[in-house]
Amino acid sequence: MSCPHVATALLHPPTPTQQVHKDDCTQCFDTPDQLWGLDVCLSCFNGGCNSPDRNHSFQHYQLSQHPIVLNIRREPKPKRGREESPAKILKLSIPGETEEDKYETKTVVKCLACDGLELDKTIPAIAEVVNGVLSALSSTKQSEVKAWEEEILPCEHTLFLEQDEAKVLADQDLAHCSQCDLKENLWLCLKCGTLGCGRRQFGGGGGNGHGIAHFEQTLHPVSVKLGSITPDGTADVYCYLCNEERQDPDLAKHLLRWGIKISERQKVEKSLVELQLEHNMKWEFSMTSEKGEELQPLFGPGFTGLKNLGNSCYLASVVQCLYSLPRFQERYYYPSGDLPLTLEPANDLETQLRKLGDGLLSGRYSNPPNPEEQLESPYAKGIAPSMFKALVGKSHVEFSTMRQQDAFEFLLYLVQTIRRASHQNLDADPTTIFSFVVEQRLQCLACKKVSYRTDVQDNISVPVPVKRLPRESLEDKEVFESVTLKECLDLFTQSESLEYTCQACGSKEGAVTRTAFKTFPEVLVVNARRFELVNWVPTKLDVPVVVPDEPFSLDDYFSTGLQPGEELLPESPSTSENVFIANEAIMAMLGEMGFPSTRCEKALYNTGNSDPDAAMNWLFQHMDDPDIDDPLDLGKAGSDLEVSEDSVAVLGDMGFTAAQAKKALKETGGDMERAVEWLFSHPDDNGTETPADQSERTEVTAGDATKPAAFKLHSIICHKGASVHAGHYVAFIKEKIGEQSSNGPEDTDWVLFNDEKVVRGGEVDEMKKFAYVYFFERNRG
Template sequence: MPCPHVASVVRVPARGAAVYKDECSQCFHDWDQPEGVDVCLTCFNAACPSVHGIAHAFQRGHPVAVNLRRVPKPQLQRPEGEPPAKITKLAIAAESDAEKYSIVPSIKCYDCSETDVPAAGQADAAIKAILDASTTAVQNEIKAWELEITPCEHTLCLEQGPAKQLDASLAHCGACSLNENLWLCLTCGHLGCGRAQYGGLSGNGHGLAHATTSAHPVAVKLGTITPEGSADVYCYACNDERTDPHLATHLAQFGINVLTQTKTEKSLVEMQIEQNLKFEFEMTSADGQSLHPVAGPGLVGLKNLGNSCYVAAVVQCLAHQPEWAFRYRADMGAAADHVEQCSAQHAECWECQWSKLVTAITQGQPHAVAPAQFKHLIAQGHADFATMKQQDASEFLVHVLKKVQQAEKKTGKDPSAVFHFVQAQKLECTHCHGVRYAETDANVLNVMVPDEALKRALKAGENDPPVTVDALQCLRDGMRELVPFQCPRCRANVEAIKTIGFKTFPKVLALTAQRFTYDNWVPKKSNVHLTWPAADALSNLDLSFLKVELLPTDHVLEDEPAAAASGAPAPDSEELQQLVSFGFPRGKAKRALAETGNHLEAAMNWIMDHPEDIPDEPEPTSGGATAVDESALSMLMDMGFTRAQAAHGLRETQGNVERAVEWLFSHPEAGAETESSSAAAPAVVRLDVADKSVYALDAFINHKGPSMHCGHYIAHVARREGEKLQVVVRDGEEVSAETQMRAETAPWVMLNDDRVVAQTNVHPLLEEAYVYLLRRKE
């Protein structure tokens, strides 16, 4: 009897619908493996046939799937003596997957326990649509890579001067002798050199100087012009890359025929990609020994998806924390329950994707995995992380911790709670010695490198020894500073000693080394080395000196009604309006002024030293309290906020639910005045213990490159006691007993995208690290 389900349950995916077909949505089993992948013909979820395919079929009641196996096509061999095909273009098209692989489909029914089921109803149309559809991973990658370089009013409405003939063979900068990196002004034909670029490309910025003095906005880079009419076009008025739809016409004004042009120089995008690819960490130890590949639980590489090393580095450090494994491993506790009960599309489910990735890492997947579905989900809706551009690993860590905290608020199983701590701030008036005291929740601490060291490092030559500073001394020095203060007792603008430290210490302390100095508002990275007293998991770093608390002898200054008396900027204060007019978000401007006692210059410096996101706040309104919508209240209360907290957040954000969530996480005290202490729910779950302050280095992230937004990130994790690893031996390779012993006893492991190697000495890399994770010793 033929299977009755095929004709009744099969659906044809709509054009552009999400189709998951190349990898199981709950593990990293893919269609290149002999068993292939089962794609549900009802909801188009992809699953491994042996585990998740069966579970999906019976949990969802979707019995029919098409099994897809991708097999390599046999490569045609060129007959002996036949010359290769003539290359007619400089740009050689890459061989497509369709030319390299065949897809073998086979219908199966789980209810009937049958394979190779004959097609019926819409089955053939559904399979064809699935095979024709791009995988969701490809769709997401295309969207992320789309760098929307568009025309602007200056390229569209360009007015050119008199025609003139340029002799390209004699071309050089009009202000110096450089004959490369030349930019042609499309208004007057002036040639000026560009700015110096990575890779030794010279430039003195004379093209920019010409645009500034002449107000001629658009220039094209010679050497990047192609016969197709493309080139690097830059608009100095917009300060951005643009396209010129009439480039061929504009170039003809200067005797340049695009059809005769040959591309001889790299474009800006090509140089950025080259820079990211060329940064490499030495795969040898300090004594010249090769670092050997290793594998085992917790030691799984993450493939680079294209400028995704910052994602891999942060995820590896988080997965190294036992709390992360306990929360998200698919065979443990809450994650195991979720896998059985999840009714969402697994590829779009937050918990399923965390479970998929953490399980693969902690169980020791035999091969590196590509976290494409995870990256798409964790970055969804974020203007920067959703792109394929390199991003700041520290900012991504903050983003991940915030997202996890929000997602886990209702479950009470938040693994990011190990990072949370209460930061205390004391302002002591230097005249009357009165004290203001405040507490805030935080999860990352900045290590401020002294300006003097930053400037010395920037001036140092390539052969000069590195500038070094003591990491613990930086923490001490960053605790205290003298700031302007409006004292309510003295009723005068005075100075106060500002002290910032810990009221409680987190289980895992995340530190970010701020190695930046600013030149004309442009951040420049300075290669200052931070020295640590020890670099292993057995070290004892006593951070008790960072403890800050209100003492019985402290005289707390009384609050006054005026906003100025509390140190907070008035809603319409001149300083606040100035910062907002400079383009800073209102919320961040208010925070900066509050931190610096309403001192404008100090507030601007504070903003530059704290690049992390601070939720914006709406412009003040002249009306009364914002009406609170009951449905919005219910949504926030469903997320775990109390009614008073939800109402307060909605009033502060004019009823915007998404902004209310951000506001409530940055104002954990909100609503407390209307809640009894027994009923109020804490805004943040914390696993901090006030009296324990001894730490050991547990993981760190290195960065190479001139900016946090380019270069390369690599994670390093400390071996846990009793943690087993094995040396990876390739076919035909011989590994000496000494190499085997060095790897098995190495105290650290380097995770460089898909490469995982044992490390015996991390001191040089540790001193240059960007993000540090210290674990509290129990």
């Protein structure tokens, strides 16, 4: 039976930059490893599962009318013995493992319009597309490789490379190493044209090190991996003097010096970036108790781990905590499998959030390993949040990279991203559970008049008092006295004195300020600031914070507002008059940390004047600006500023409306970077010239003022390492382990989520003392 749809289908091989979704379904986490495999659309390269109960592939066909698909099914090959990984491994020493090494792959071309009719793969119109799909980088690898490549920069040795006298290298000169017969992993010295094999790789093979030997003898710094060169000019370039991978902007010219035309080259080997990704995702962490016993793996609904994509543990820990909260579960987990109808599910945030909910909460991907897999690992394989990470981070300068990031910063960014996507539909916004109102009271010490201002917040960042214990010698590790959570909250809400010129009486005697809760959230997020500034560098301190296991009250930190007999200070000039009044309480807080007042004022101006953590992050990011200590200049800010339409278009690509983009640019003098910061600091500003009154949202939707306000610890994000931008993040979450029985209450315990590994218990009592982020749930019982 012939198929009439091949001739009419829009079949074409994928371009180098086109996304090919062949790692997992764009709407669930089914992969080619499932019995039914994965269907890749040969028209738009969407990946859809072919499972009997979901069949997202057929749903995509119904929506797109793209009938021809390539079904890819993989069966893992038996694994060889596992080697112990070294403590550190260089990119040049990482061995490659091909798909053929790991899997037995079977492919079938089908027409969904003909009830899954199997088609001849050798038909020219089909064969070319199939070969293109199978040879293309998957969308997952493509985005990961791009993220790594964005970090690779030129160096002085590539920019000012002086080459020897030109000579043409014959084909036989490029066929193997100049010192041995190896034909792969060959590196060409761009200085003199010598070809040498790569370093011997971990596990054996890969090279005899003749390339590095050539450098040691000659100090010729820059070499290129021949097998990685592509016709569009990308390749692996390594500088031995820098001992880093680098970019060579003049690579085509430097290769032509040795008779190599870059347009005639084809990539035939994995790049260093691809090899680095493979290695990072295989990295293992200890999963034993303090007694050395293996922790009990958990399986089933709610116990699905997230694979490490290479420095993505910050994302995994945040996502696990969010999706353990009832509001997020209700919002993004649909047991029926309902999903938005969209032609590009990989680029739809709502789809990816629901996909993540199904993956984490259904239990579909959290099954005990079979006996053969058990020998390699006792844990479930977990799911890879690649599409979610690529989509959420694509417009962010840091979260789009493969570097380790700050988990608390990512939490704030993700909350704002979800909130923007929810627009004005509060019922669809699960992040409202974090919102509450703080009230700042300021009183002049001379005339005793007061002012109150309210701000909506999603978290508090509390200072941790540092109490050093004596050390016997300077070589001993610093030890700190334990402090309680109550001490941190007392410090956060205590009255503070500050310099102040009263607008009512003109006195410069100063004022006193205090921050308190005007409403309380359903879930209180607390970031513990355990660091000191040492030479303007934040240094992490291991100060233990004792957090109670039982519910604790925030009633003592409630603000009662304007009291009888209090007289209000006159209102400050509006910002429309080109005057900026910095938040006094936050100015004082930043000043105590050692930041100069001019820098503090700039930080508050650029981050919305209400969030001390955002201001602090701005200060760290801009401390090297040449004008950082210049007085704040508001000359260009204002409604009369002409904004660039190109800048408006760039911000539009990030998801902001033209009105929002224009207002942000006007408020920040046309500075793109500051405009982005302003937009993230003003999530509720729709860009109108006169912002809508925020009092209604403040009073009605941001928490509630009922008491008692009791909170109990729900989950924590913990970090091990000297810096929040390095090391490793894990999450501990209090979960229901078993069903409630007639003999007693349900079994609850702490669960450790360490990337794809999910286990019961762990050293939670110790980790609670040093957690980086705490989630406290309102106790209504």
